[in-house]
Amino acid sequence: MEIILSPSLLAADFGKLAEQIKEAEKAGAKFLHLDVMDGIFVPNISFGLPVIEALRKYTDMVFDVHLMITEPERYIERFIDAGADIVTFHAEATEKIDECIEIIHNRKKKAGLAISPKTPADVVYPYLSKLDMVLCMTVEPGYGGQKYMPDMEPKIAAVREKAGKDMLLEVDGGIGAKNIMAPVNAGANVIVAGTAVFGGKISENVTEILKTCGQL
Numbered sequence: 001m002e003i004i005l006s007p008s009l010l011a012a013d014f015g016k017l018a019e020q021i022k023e024a025e026k027a028g029a030k031f032l033h034l035d036v037m038d039g040i041f042v043p044n045i046s047f048g049l050p051v052i053e054a055l056r057k058y059t060d061m062v063f064d065v066h067l068m069i070t071e072p073e074r075y076i077e078r079f080i081d082a083g084a085d086i087v088t089f090h091a092e093a094t095e096k097i098d099e100c101i102e103i104i105h106n107r108k109k110k111a112g113l114a115i116s117p118k119t120p121a122d123v124v125y126p127y128l129s130k131l132d133m134v135l136c137m138t139v140e141p142g143y144g145g146q147k148y149m150p151d152m153e154p155k156i157a158a159v160r161e162k163a164g165k166d167m168l169l170e171v172d173g174g175i176g177a178k179n180i181m182a183p184v185n186a187g188a189n190v191i192v193a194g195t196a197v198f199g200g201k202i203s204e205n206v207t208e209i210l211k212t213c214g215q216l
Contacts, residue, residue, distance in 0.1 A: 003213045004190045005206065006031035006064045006170070009055075010046060010144045011194030017051075018058040020202055027206035028216065031064040031086075033172070033192045035144075036079070038069040041093045042142035049082045056083030064190075066114065066172070068141050069093060073100050080107045088112030088135050088170070091123050101130050112170065116141055117149055121158040128163050133190065138183065139173025144194045148174030153186040160187025177208045184213050 007029050012020045021032060032055075037046040052063065065084040069075065072089035073096050079087055087104045091113055094100060104111040112133035113124050117140060124134050136156050139146035152171075160169055171188040176196030183191065191213070197205050210216045 001165070001189050003184060003210075003215050004031055004168075005029045005197075005209055005215075006033040006062075006190055006192045007197040007206070008033040008035060008144065008172070008192050008194035009051075010035045011198040013198070017055060020198060021055065021059050021061065023202045024197060024206055025059055025061050027203040028210050029197070029206050030062060031190065032059065032061040033194075034063060034065045034084075036065060036067050036069060037142065041070045041090065042068045044142045049078055052079065052084065053082040062086060064088070064112075064170075064192075066112075066135065067093075068114075071096075073103060076100060076103045077107065080104070080109055084109060086110040086112055086133060088114050088133060090114045090116065090141070092116055092119060097127060098130070101127065105130075110168075112168070114141075114172075115155075117152060121155045121162070124159060125162055128167070131167070133168035133170055134159050134163060135170040135172060136188070137173055138171050138175065146174050148179055148182075150182060153182060156183055156186035156188055177205075177212045180209060180213050 039045040062085045067089045101111045110132035114135035170190035171183040172192035
């Protein structure tokens with residue numbers, strides 16, 4: 001199974017975004033994880049449409065947009081217009097999961113459904129046939145730099161078993177070269193890493209992570 005690295009922009013130096021993204025891409029990262037927070041669904045505010053739109057012209061990486069916002073159906077199309085390739089929204093943030101998936105697919109983009117640590121795996125099961133990706137949070141959503149929660153691994157394994165081998169299964173929170181194999185062994189194949197990529201020498205960090213999980 002190919003393991004895809006999706007560095008989280010939240011951990012990058014916002015004065016050097018284009019430069020750092022290009023470095024990560026050159027080293028082998030294929031996705032770029034873009035955490036959008038509204039201060040309502042999560043107790044933090046990050047960045048939004050202008051940043052994503054501005055960065056789109058600097059890279060061909062897959063823009064993996066993670067909407068941590070209430071009622072994401074209000075904004076999905078605008079994030080697609082800004083450059084999103086995958087739009088992931090939270091099951092806990094909307095009563096219109098089917099509608100959100102439909103909006104994304106009508107624009108020919110990939111749809112992802114995220115669940116927070118306290119949300120059971122079976123919440124995503126009714127939607128698996130329609131989804132392109134499931135995101136299992138391995139920290140509480142809202143802030144970078146948190147510690148990985150190993151007790152999420154049974155949930156990851158349960159989603160993988162139910163979804164089958166072809167589903168993109170993403171994990172996000174507290175993951176780096178030292179512990180990446182835990183979620184990978186549980187079934188994850190898209191790995192979000194923030195500080196583990198952008199903290200220090202980016203190329204070396206990306207290389208170390210990809211080597212650890214057998215991708216180099």
